[in-house]
Amino acid sequence: MDLFSADTVRPPFIAREQSPEWNALPFAERVIAWQRSHGRAGLPWQLTRDPYRVWLSEIMLQQTQVTTVLGYYERFLQRFPTVAALAAAPSEDVLALWSGLGYYARARNLHRCAQAVVDEHGGEFPRSAEGLAELPGIGRSTAAAIAAFCFGERVAILDGNVKRVLTRALAYESDIASSASEKALWAVATDLLPDAPAGEPLHAAMATYTQGLMDLGATVCTIRRPACDACPAHATCQGRASGAPERFPVKTRKLKRGKRASVLLWLQHKERVWLVRRADSGVWAQLWSLPEFDTAVALERAVAPWPGTLEWMAPFKHVLTHFDWMLQPLKLQWHGAVSDALQREIDRLVAVNAGAVDEPGEADVHGDVEEPDDEASVAPTVGEGRWFARADLDGVGIPSPIRKLLDAAL
DNA sequence: ATCCTGAATA
DNA sequence: TATTCAGGAT
Structure with missing residues (x-):
């Protein structure tokens, strides 16, 4: 079974067929509605709000695709069921379980982070993005993702997928590598956050919205050949209106090896x-x-x-x-x-x-x-x-x- | 600037 | 088959 392609288990989402009122909803509400009907669900780390498990998945998912992480996540948790178990383990064992995932600094930071949580936070992860971001290996975006998923904090993520979604939505022309762009995109991401829906806790909205942005970037607003017809932001997307959404995000600096x-x-x-x-x-x-x-x-x-x-x-x-x-x-x-x-x-x-x-x-x-x-x-x-x-x-x-x-x- | 790997493309 | 590309934190 393919857990990652929403269209294999759900009818395709066709933005054109949505009502005008639906298209008039704020960006966040459109993303949330799309996520509820078409986002990825049922991945092992989505079945919990345990910060340890969510944190582990977010670190593994940095620079690494879902299919690859699936082969490592459960095995890692079996060997290290708690943050205390991870903190107490020899770093040799941590690297052994990370072997093949790449970017091994993530594993070293993961281990240091577990030890910091145990030694400096009584074995509990900080419950805010700000606190999380001070831990080794947890940057601003990862901290926000954990805080949104586990604690419903109203804070923006900005990973590669989200940058793609946002720069396309805005037809953002500046090179995203510049610090000015970085700053601007964080501001946009924060502006677009959902407000607490009437009669609904913000927690659920934040978790669904955050996951929705990620899934949108991973499954619809893809690098090449984005499926604009299936996008909840279809109607207002400037990148799509420009006729060449795949032009965004703009990266002028070519990497030379x-x-x-x-x-x-x-x-x-x-x-x-x-x-x-x-x-x-x-x-x-x-x-x-x-x-x-x-x-x-x-x-x-x-x-x-x-x-x-x-x-x-x-x-x-x-x-x-x-x-x-x-x-x-x-x-x-x-x-x-x-x-x-x-x-x-x-x-x-x-x-x-x-x-x-x-x-x-x-x-x-x-x-x-x-x-x-x-x-x-x-x-x-x-x-x-x-x-x-x-x-x-x-x-x-x-x-x-x-x-x-x-x-x-x- | 430095880290790694797998997927996508040519 | 060979090459290019994407992707967060430090």
Whole structure:
């Protein structure tokens, strides 16, 4: 069953067929009416007002689609049923359950936030958007969403979906990246908030309106080919009137990505692979991955004295926001025993990664030619490495492309 | 400016 | 198949 497309479970909403009186309703009331009949309902995090669950869903839904989050949300709650359980957990376990979701700073902030709620707020989330926004990982929009859903606070959200809906409704021509636009759109979002309907608590209106704006952006006012006929704001939408609603929001700055190339050491002994924990900052911070080198030469120098043969595996590209990353795995495999001396060498590689060992020392030990620019040749890690059997990989955080690589060949 | 991934498009 | 794009908080 497709929970995300309202039209699969409900008759299509055709704005044209609505009465003139209905179209004359204020924006918020139109959104609310649409949400009640055509918004997404029944998603796991919509069945509760528990701030812990709503907060978790909002963090997971940042930069991540509903279908992806569904695969993580329940599993996470099973392992951490309460904010106290999450606060008490090792950060390693939190990252393991976040593994594959991406933007791992969210998981680190999530954990810090849980600890702040327990340590500084007696285990209860603040009941206002203002209070929520002071917690790690909760910005203005996420704070407002939680406050609207859980406490019915009359406060505006402004995420990517909402920006799209609003800029189209207004045919807003300025680049939304500017701080002036940001400010203006927050003001618009706040202006459009519903008033308490007669004989109805504001709480319900705020929750429905907030969800409605999100769902409208996700299912009707889509990036490409918006379904204007199905939109409750159809009649007054300036973007639609302009004939090219998909032109909004206006973004003049084009993103340009840099390039980076790295070499990964796949160190395999029998059925196990050697992984290191990455540094506390930078890409894939604190996740487990294959040791990373700037060049094949640097990698070959590091493993030169070791047994086994180096095998070049298929290179692959991984795209991040700010650069295209070409990754070349080199597999070093052997089946003999790991002597204490060799294991010390392997541990030492990690220590070098962490910057704990002087580079000249390494050159001496390996009897290698001195090379300039050696310091940047190995990506930093936090100095921890372990052998992993296939079954061990489930228990730790591993970046998606690395997990995929390991799954395919380990 | 820096984080990651999956979906959409070419 | 390869490339482009979207998406909040810090």
